[in-house]
Amino acid sequence: MTPFQLRIVTPDGLIYDGPAEELLVRTSGGDAAILARHIDYVAPLGMGQAVVVSGGRRRTAACMGGMLSVQGGAVTLIPTTFEWAEDIDAERAERSRQRADRILQDKDASQTDLQLAQARLHRALVRKSVASQK
Amino acid sequence: MSGVSTKEIKNRIRSMESTKQITKAMEMVAASKLRRAQIQALNARPYFEILYDTIQDIVRSDRSFSSPYLKERAGNRTVFLVIAGDRGLAGGYNSNILKLVQSQVREPDTAILPIGKKAVDFFRSKGFPILTDQYAEAAAMGVGDCFSVAKQLCQSFRGGEYDRICLAYTRFVSVLSQEPAAMQLLPLVKPEDRPERRNARCDTVYEGDAEEVFAAIVPEYLGGILYGALCESRASEQAARRAAMDSATQNADEMIADLSLKFNRARQAAITQEITEIVAGS
Numbered sequence: 001m002t003p004f005q006l007r008i009v010t011p012d013g014l015i016y017d018g019p020a021e022e023l024l025v026r027t028s029g030g031d032a033a034i035l036a037r038h039i040d041y042v043a044p045l046g047m048g049q050a051v052v053v054s055g056g057r058r059r060t061a062a063c064m065g066g067m068l069s070v071q072g073g074a075v076t077l078i079p080t081t082f083e084w085a086e087d088i089d090a091e092r093a094e095r096s097r098q099r100a101d102r103i104l105q106d107k108d109a110s111q112t113d114l115q116l117a118q119a120r121l122h123r124a125l126v127r128k129s130v131a132s133q134k
Numbered sequence: 135m136s137g138v139s140t141k142e143i144k145n146r147i148r149s150m151e152s153t154k155q156i157t158k159a160m161e162m163v164a165a166s167k168l169r170r171a172q173i174q175a176l177n178a179r180p181y182f183e184i185l186y187d188t189i190q191d192i193v194r195s196d197r198s199f200s201s202p203y204l205k206e207r208a209g210n211r212t213v214f215l216v217i218a219g220d221r222g223l224a225g226g227y228n229s230n231i232l233k234l235v236q237s238q239v240r241e242p243d244t245a246i247l248p249i250g251k252k253a254v255d256f257f258r259s260k261g262f263p264i265l266t267d268q269y270a271e272a273a274a275m276g277v278g279d280c281f282s283v284a285k286q287l288c289q290s291f292r293g294g295e296y297d298r299i300c301l302a303y304t305r306f307v308s309v310l311s312q313e314p315a316a317m318q319l320l321p322l323v324k325p326e327d328r329p330e331r332r333n334a335r336c337d338t339v340y341e342g343d344a345e346e347v348f349a350a351i352v353p354e355y356l357g358g359i360l361y362g363a364l365c366e367s368r369a370s371e372q373a374a375r376r377a378a379m380d381s382a383t384q385n386a387d388e389m390i391a392d393l394s395l396k397f398n399r400a401r402q403a404a405i406t407q408e409i410t411e412i413v414a415g416s
Contacts, residue, residue: 012177040195040338041339
């Protein structure tokens with residue numbers, strides 16, 4: 001397959017910069033697969049699994065928040081967090097899930113706490129599901 | 135030579151020595167903190183740059199819709215985000231950035247969102263309206279804080295509370311050079327330096343409604359830029375402090391050398407005088 005230029009960059013650094021054949025990410029409107037020669041495209045990202053195929057090798061990652069942009073054939077993925085499946089700390093995700101669960105069960109929790117806990121739960125679940133597939 | 139007593143000089147040398155020890159220690163602390171901050175700033179830099187470029191590209195190629203984030207407004211209510219340090223003794227770091235902001239702010243109804251204790255103190259004493267002093271500690275601010283600030287600002291910008299949002303931070307050029315810089319975050323300005331691709335047939339496809347996409351992306355963009363600027367500023371602060379403390383230590387060294395010379399001369403003069411007296415008296 002024809003490769004295209006892919007850059008993945010997060011606040012923690014440049015994670016990927018090179019050719020790739022396919023990129024699959026969860027956008028706000030659902031999963032989207034990007035192949036070479038895609039039309040100019042902009043989408044905010046949701047939380048979910050991302051897949052990068054390069055040189056026939058398939059790598060999965062947990063990808064959360066941020067945006068995806070295709071401009072003139074070059075693809076730029078700018079998530080808030082992006083973790084390769086092998087780098088995910090599954091135990092930490094499990095602990096985070098339990099903590100979030102406790103807050104969600106708590107009847108006295110404030111609205112903002114509940115929102116934060118919900119986001120945390122979502123992140124933890126995404127991380128766990130990505131980590132379990134490695 | 136007997137104008138200054140040897141005891142006085144000795145005291146001054148001693149106090150200079152202890153000052154030198156302090157500045158030396160501060161320099162070493164700043165150097166080790168600088169190393170960490172520098173790595174962080176260098177890691178965040180591609181994010182900062184790519185994010186900025188991507189948004190500029192999107193803004194440039196956009197002709198089809200007018201998001202509230204793109205429209206210049208007539209009003210003058212500005213929010214100025216100012217990133218300064220928590221502590222002084224960092225050479226010109228704090229005063230440079232504060233001076234820059236002061237020169238840029240003309241309207242009296244400019245609200246300031248200070249980050250860092252020095253910025254909070256400065257703008258409070260100048261009587262500017264301060265949005266919140268929740269972020270008085272720049273060193274403790276994380277990515278999450280940046281995104282929540284960005285979200286709030288975007289909300290009040292969309293709500294029409296403010297017409298412009300600007301950011302002032304210190305760019306980390308190198309260990310020896312840091313530059314204060316100010317930029318306008320919102321509304322997003324169309325860059326004019328590069329020619330527009332007028333004949334481009336294909337318009338950008340947006341996931342869902344273009345306006346919605348912008349509403350989702352802009353807070354992320356703001357948060358990311360803020361985080362990048364924060365990393366740059368923190369690295370700049372440590373670099374400025376290290377340089378300032380290094381020169382303070384050198385100055386102390388020079389003064390000690392100078393005073394030692396004076397001390398030796400005074401002592402020599404005293405001995406000479408004593409000998410003269412003994413010889414004359416015999």
